[in-house]
Amino acid sequence: ETGVTQSPTHLIKTRGQQVTLRCSSQSGHNTVSWYQQALGQGPQFIFQYYREEENGRGNFPPRFSGLQFPNYSSELNVNALELDDSALYLCASSKYSGGATDTQYFGPGTRLTVL
Amino acid sequence: DAKTTQPPSMDCAEGRAANLPCNHSTISGNEYVYWYRQIHSQGPQYIIHGLKNNETNEMASLIITEDRKSSTLILPHATLRDTAVYYCIVRGYNNNDMRFGAGTRLTVKP
Numbered sequence: 433e434t435g436v437t438q439s440p441t442h443l444i445k446t447r448g449q450q451v452t453l454r455c456s457s458q459s460g461h462n463t464v465s466w467y468q469q470a471l472g473q474g475p476q477f478i479f480q481y482y483r484e485e486e487n488g489r490g491n492f493p494p495r496f497s498g499l500q501f502p503n504y505s506s507e508l509n510v511n512a513l514e515l516d517d518s519a520l521y522l523c524a525s526s527k528y529s530g531g532a533t534d535t536q537y538f539g540p541g542t543r544l545t546v547l
Numbered sequence: 548d549a550k551t552t553q554p555p556s557m558d559c560a561e562g563r564a565a566n567l568p569c570n571h572s573t574i575s576g577n578e579y580v581y582w583y584r585q586i587h588s589q590g591p592q593y594i595i596h597g598l599k600n601n602e603t604n605e606m607a608s609l610i611i612t613e614d615r616k617s618s619t620l621i622l623p624h625a626t627l628r629d630t631a632v633y634y635c636i637v638r639g640y641n642n643n644d645m646r647f648g649a650g651t652r653l654t655v656k657p
Contacts (some may be wrong), residue, residue, distance in 0.1 A: 434590075465644065474634060474647030475591065488643045522590050524645075531640045533579070538590035 434458055436525050436539035444545045445513050453508045453542045457525030463487070464506035465536055466498060467522040475522055481506050482528050510544075518546045551635045556652045559629075565622040567651050569635030572616040577640040580611060582620045584631040585650070591634065594620065625655045 435458035445451050457464050463482045467475035477490035481500035495511040504525070510517055520543050524536035552570040559565040571580065579598050583591040595602055595609045597618075602609045608621040622629055634650040 434592075436590075463643075467645075467647075474649060475645070477644035477646065480643045490644060520588070524590075531642075533640075534643065535581075535593055535596065536645055537593055538583075540590050541588075543588075 434525075434537040434539065436523060436537055438521075438523055438539040438542050440542060441540070442543045442545075444547065446547050447513055447515060449513050449546075450509065450511045451513060451544060453510075453521050453523075453544070455506045455508070455523035455525075455539060457504045457506070457523075458537055461525035461527050461537075462504050463526045463528045463534065464500060464504065465524045465526070466506070466508045467524065467538075468492070468517075469520040469522060469541070470516075471519070478508070513546045515546050518544060520544075551637055551648055553633075553635050553648065553651045555649065556654070558654050558656055559622075559625045561627060561655055561657050562624055565625040565629065565653060565655070567620040567622075567633050567635075567653060568617065569620070570617045571635070571637045574615050574637050575639075576615075579638050579640070580609065580618050581636040581638055581645065582607070582609065583634045583636065583645070583647075584629075585634070586628075586631045591647075592631075594633075625653075627655050627657065629653065630655045 465480040466478040469475040479489040520541045524538045526534040581596040582594040632650040
């Protein structure tokens with residue numbers, strides 16, 4: 433167990449709807465990263481939040497957005513859901529040191545199904 | 548970041564050492580090698596990471612060749628619970644993301 437929690441565990445939405453996923457970071461961690469994992473593939477980086485601001489973004493459209501709160505928890509919001517957004521959404525927390533020595537610890541994920 | 552190459556699948560007998568190879572021939576001097584594993588439908592689990600020297604922790608050992616072009620993750624006494632997809636990731640010093648490939652599906656058999 434990493435101490436990273438995510439909610440909800442599973443979610444079903446229809447195309448065009450909006451969804452909010454939540455993540456609580458491990459104690460002592462101040463950075464949250466979000467990943468999307470499609471079935472049969474490795475996780476793909478969406479973005480990272482540090483000091484309540486986006487600190488790097490992968491190749492995802494603007495309808496994927498996020499927030500980080502003063503307690504370091506985070507939300508991932510996806511607007512105008514598409515069928516291809518069906519995936520396991522993972523968050524990972526870390527203690528920021530500005531580079532590759534920030535070991536990221538993952539939560540259990542939220543399984544999103546878009547119908 | 549350097550690209551990694553891993554075999555798509557491997558088998559290992561329970562109780563034996565599992566040696567998972569990773570090729571990263573284009574790695575540069577300030578890039579780290581990370582290993583994670585993912586048991587079905589769970590979040591990736593951090594195993595170990597290293598820069599140049601071999602590393603060992605309670606889960607595994609990481610052996611990095613002297614030229615750093617390849618590495619091997621060693622699970623000394625594999626159990627059935629070690630069945631998972633293992634990801635080798637090369638991460639640049641200034642990169643804040645983990646770039647996962649397809650990984651190696653390790654099956655530990657009784």
